[in-house]
Amino acid sequence: MKENNMYRFKDIKPVISAKDLVDVVLSRTQRKTPTEIHKGFKITRIRNFYMRKVKMCQELFKDKLQTIINDFPKLDDIHPFYADLANILYDRDHFKLALGQCSYASKSVVKICHDYIKLLKFSSSLYKCKMLKISALGRMCKVIKKLQPSLLYLEEVRQNLARLPSINPHKKTILLAGAPNVGKSSFINCVSRANVEIQPYAFTTKNLYIGHFDLGLNKYQIVDTPGLLDRPLDNRNTTEMTTITALAHINGVILFIIDISETCGFTIEEQVNLFYSIKLLFINKSIVIGFNKIDKCNLDLLSPENKLIIKDIVKEIKTPLKFCSFSTLTGIGVEEAKAEACNMLKNENSSNMLLLDQQNIINSKIAVQKINSDRVPYIPQSVIEDRIKKKELQQQNKNNNSGVIILSSNSSSNYSGSSGKMGNGIESTETGSTIASEKYNDMTKSELIRYENDDDSSMDIFAHTGLPTIPIAESNLMREVKLKKKDKSRQSYLSNRNDNKILQIDLQNQNGGAGVYSVDIRNHYDIKEEYKYDVIPEIYNGKNIADFVDPNIEEHLLELLKEEEEMLLINKNVEIDPLWFKLNTVLNKMSLKLKQLRLEARMNTEKQPLAYKKKKTIEEFEKKIDELKLNKEKILASMTEKARKNNNNNNKTKEHIKVKKDISKKQNKKQIKDTMYNNPTKKSRIFMSTSTELQRKKAYKLNKMAYKKIVKGTKGEADRTIIAKKPKHLFSGKMSLGTSSRR
C-alpha cells in the first residue's frame, strides 16, 4: 500500500553533519575522477579534466541533499495524525524550513557549478583551470557548511520519528484515554504483548505506545496514551497534546478509564469532568467507559453523589456508549472489557472508517481556506459613520436633482409635442446640456467619487455576462474604455459649464498653466484647519531633526563674537604670542597660493605640446647675431663661461665615460649580445662593484635572472610540486653498519 510506505519513518537514512558530508563528497570526487594532468596537454583536455571534477562534486552534493529531502515525509501528504504529531513534537514550520534550506542549498550548488563551468570553458591555462576548480569546490563546501544547524535538527527529528510507534490509522484501533495514574498502561500490558512502564505516580507514560492482539479472526491494535489533566487546550503541554492528536485523528473505539478507588489522585467527579471537556474529540466514535481498580473499591460501594455523576454521563453523551468494570491488577473483567470494545469496533463499518479518514485529510486541507473566506474586513466605527453621512447627503442631492430632471423631461416632451413652441433644435440641445452641467456642478466631491463608481458599475455589466473571471487583456481594455468615458464626461462638463465656480483647472490656467502651477493638496487634508499648514517633521534615526536645529544660531554666533571683542577691549593686557600672528599670515599665504595653483591647473586641462629646441649651425647662429646687431665677442665669452659651468656640473658623468672607455677596451674580443649587457649604466655599476672576471660573470647572470620576465599561467613558486618520491634512506647516502639507530 502506498500509504504504508509513507509511514516507514524507520527507513529514513541518517543525516550526517555538514563537515562529514563535505569530506565524503570531496573524497569521492577525488576517487571517481582522473588525477593526472600536465601543462603540456591540450587546453581542451585540461579544461575537461577540471570541468569533470566540478560537475562530479555538484552531482554528489545534489544527490545527498535530494535523498534527505525525499526521505523525510511531506507533512501535507501524510495522514493528518502524523502531520499534527510532527507539528507538536518538532514544530511544523521549523521542519519545513530545514527541508527548504536543504533544497535551496542543492539549487545553489547547481548554480555555482553552472557558473564555474562557464568560466572554465574560457580559461586559458592549467593554472587558471586549477584555481577555478578550487574556488568552485570551496564555494560549494561553504554552502553546505552553512546547512549545519538544519542538518543537525533533521537528524534529531529522524531519530525521534524512528522512535514513534508505527500506528496504522486505517486499522481497527482501541484508544486508551483517561487521567494520569488510572491504569491505562496496566490495561495495555494485560491485553497485549506491549511492555509499557507502570509506576505508582502520574505522567509515567510520555509517548504513544502500541500493542497488538487477535480476537477471533480479527487483528486489533491498542494505543496507550499519556494521561490528561482537565485544563484548557492552550495550557496543555506537549505530552498531553500527543494524546489529543491521537484521539482527534485516529478512528476507533475509545476506552476511557476511570479510577473508581480515587487512588490516582483525582476524584471521580474530576475524571468525569475531564471526560466532558474532551468529548468533542469523541464525535463519530464509540465509547467504552471502564471503571478500573475494582479490587480496591466496588461500584456498589460508591457514594450516591458519585453514582449520580456516573449516571449523568449517559444523558450527556449521545454517541454509542457502554460501561464495564475491571481490575488490571487481578485481571478480573479485563477480557470482557476488551471483548466489549472489539464488539463496538465490529459494528462500525471498516470502509466507513477509511472514508472518514480520507475526509479528514481533505478537511484538513480545506480548513485553511475556510478560515480565509470567513474573514471579515475591519472597518473602524468612525469610517462607517462617515459613510452613512455621505450616503444621506447623496440621497438629499439626488432628490434635489430629480426635480430638475423631471422639469427637463417635461421640456423635452413639450419640444417633441410642438416644435413651434421651443424654436429650433439647437436651443433644445443647449437646455439639455445646461441641465447636465447644473447636475454636475451640484455634485459634491463625494458625489464625484460616486459618479466614477457608477462608471464602474456600468462596467460591471461586462463582468456579469456569464464569464466567472475576466482575462487580463480584457480587463485592460475595459479600463481604457472607462478612462475614455471619464475623460469625455470631464471635457463636456468643462466646455458647457456656466457657473462661477473656480476649479483647480482655472487656478492652473491663471497661474502659469500645467507644470508651473501645483495644486494646493494641503487644503484638502482631512484635519483641522489650524493644523493643515504645519511643518511636517522630518525624522532621522527615530529622532525629529527640528529638535536639533537652532533657528537663532547666527544671532548667537554674532553675540559670541561681540562678547569676545569686548573681552579683548577690557583685558588689553592679555598677551598674545607674536609668533602666532606670523604663523597665521604664512599659513594664509600658503593656502592662497595653493588655491591659485589648483585653479591654474584646472584651467590648463589640455596638455601643451612639447617644444623641442632645434639644433642650429654656427653659421645660422652668427647670422642671427648679425641681424640683431649684438656684440659678438661678449656673447661668445658668456657662452664659453656657461659651457665651463656645465662641465663642472657633469664631473660625475665624466667618470662614467672613463669607465665606459675602459670596458670597451677590455671587452673588445668578447661582445655581449644581450641588450641588457649593452646597457652602459648597468655595465658600469657591475664593473665598479666587482674586481675579478669570475665575479663579474656571476653578477651578470644574477642580474639577468632578477630581470627575467614572468609568463603568466605557467608553473610558479606557489604550485605544489613533488620533485621525486624517494624514501628517506635513499637521500641519506652511504653509512657504515651500526652507526645509525634510524631503522
Ligand SMILES: Nc1nc2c(ncn2[C@@H]2O[C@H](COP(=O)(O)OP(=O)(O)OP(=O)(O)O)[C@@H](O)[C@H]2O)c(=O)[nH]1
Ligand atoms: N489496586 C490496583 N492498582 C492498580 C490497578 N491498575 C493499576 N494500578 C496501579 O496504578 C498505578 C498506575 O498505573 P499505570 O498503569 O502506570 O497508570 P497510567 O494510567 O498508565 O499512568 P500514566 O502513564 O502516568 O498516565 C500503578 O502503581 C499500578 O500498580 C488495579 O486494577 N488495581
Ligand SMILES: [Mg+2]
Ligand atoms: Mg501509563
